[in-house]
Amino acid sequence: MSFNMTGALLSGGENTRFPYPKGLxxxxxxxxxxxxxxxxxxxFTEVLLSTNAPEIYFSIAPLFEHKPVALIGDVYDxxxxxxxxxxxxxxxxxDKMFVAACDMPFVEKEAVELLVCFANDNPDYDAIVPVHKGVPEPLFAIYNKSVLPVMERALKDGRKSMKFLLKEINTKYIDEAEFTAINSRSFININTLENLKEIEDSH
Structure with a gap:
């Protein structure tokens, strides 16, 4: 099923705790x-990859038989x-964009579809953000273009915290209880080499 929505993957920052980009x-x-x-x-009808180092990801291009993936650099430094x-x-x-971070190895189709359903059922919200273990997950969420002015002001004012942003916009939080056990795997992310080893050992 293809939704009339953009899917955007964030390639991550400097990866100071990893010897190479976590998405790889x-x-x-x-x-x-x-x-x-x-x-x-x-x-999704459109797919974007957020990166300031596009040369790293050119080798992934052959994976996309159906749609091109546009590489988007930061408009602000x-x-x-x-x-x-x-x-x-x-x-x-x-108008709406599904965002995921590149260090989430178990993003499930069911979780994506469920979040899209919440967005379709709540069209007046600026953001649809699931909560996992009591903590909002702004990097596995859906945003509406209506947040652009608020985001731009926040960035120009040096307030780049996603936690701050969610308080400034009309955010719909999705309780963890509304996701099934398999969906919750989508929130697993890799922060350190130790995290990676734990995941590799469990597979």
């Missing part, structure tokens, strides 16, 4: 980024995920 980590023989982008290609989300949303051809 292989789980089960496939890079995290390649797996998620293939899923987005099947789910301000580090952080909000800049990547803002830049992609600004370039999106759709």
């Amino acid at each position: 980590i292989k789980i089960g023989g496939t890079t995290i980024m390649g797996k998620t982008l293939r899923l987005f290609n099947n789910c 301000i580090r952080g995920p909000m800049t990547g989300i803002f830049s992609c949303l600004l370039n999106s051809s759709c």
Whole structure:
């Protein structure tokens, strides 16, 4: 099923705790980024990749048989995920955009579809953000173009915290209880080499 929505993958920042970009980590023989982008290609009418180093990801291009993946650089020289989300949303051809981080190896189609359903059922909200273990997940969420002015002001004022942004806009929080056990795997992310080893050992 293809939704009339943009899918945007954030390639991450400096990866100071990793020797290479986390999106290129292989789980089960496939890079995290390649797996998620293939899923987005099947789910959304448009797919964007937020990156300031496009040369790193050219090798992934052959994965996309159906749609091209546009590589979007930051429009402001301000580090952080909000800049990547803002830049992609600004370039999106759709009013709504599904965002995921590149270090989430188990993004499930069911979780994506469920979040899209919440967005369709709540069209007046600026953002649809799931809550996992009591904490909002702004990097696995849906944003409306209506947030662009608020994001831009926040970035220009040096307030690049996603937590701050969610308080400034009309955010619909989705309680963890509304996701099934398999959907909750989508929130697993890799922050350190130790995290990666734990995941590799469990597979």
